Amino acid sequence: MIYLRLFTAFMKIGFTSFGGMSMIPVIMQEMKVNHWMTAEDLTNLIAIAEMTPGPLGINCATFAGMQTADVLGGIAAVMGVLMPAYTLTLGVAVCFAKFRGNDIMSCMLNVIKPICIAMILAVILDLMQENYFPDARIDWFGCGIGVVMFYLILKKNWSVPKVITLAAVFGIVGYGVLGIG
Incomplete structure (x- = not known):
């Protein structure tokens, strides 16, 4: 069922990316692997998601889901992308007092930040190749x-x-x- 596939794909995107621009490479990969969108559709997805108000991940999920399976597809994709954030936020809220001032957590964040920057640069290079050198x-x-x-x-x-x-x-x-x- 397409709605379940959209939900699980965007739930995977939500769990494996850190929001914002870092989601784009994962979204692009899922759309290509499942043959839901062409390269041109992906470029339009990013442009529309950036132009519209709201979080990039939700905008991308809405557009990709609707492009793939109409309104219900958009709802399934948005619910999928929101599920990890909701689940993780709830878990962190429960344990937040333990993590405050934790050196291991600070070290983990120091590793995650450059990885996100590298992912964003990879997307920029990919989009530059697609748009400036077709x-x-x-x-x-x-x-x-x-x-x-x-x-x-x-x-x-x-x-x-x-x-x-x-x-x-x-x-x-x-x-x-x-x-x-």
Whole structure:
């Protein structure tokens, strides 16, 4: 049953990632393995999840579930991605007093942080290859959008929603209206 598969896949995603951008490689792998989405669908999934308000994991689960099996699929995926967080939060809340000030816990977090950063960098490289170098060629228009958006965030301190909106407008006009690419 597709709903159970979505639930278990997103429950696995919830248990094996640490939220936010670190979920994307795991989501991408599950979608590819189960043949639920194409590479283009995955790129759209990430863009839509980043543009919409709310946690990235829930947005990705909603979009992926609905894309795969309509509204019930979206509900199954969201329930799956929430189950680990709920379960772990409940467990940690019960044991929190014991972990406060624990050296082992601090060491574990110091190991987890660089792993999350590496996973995010891997996703960035994968998305760059998919978006800026499709079919072993350089998409100069896409690269230009990326450079401009990077500049606006880094040097002009624009907010991420503003930059995403502007990039979307450039993409729609460039690729949709003008037919670049």
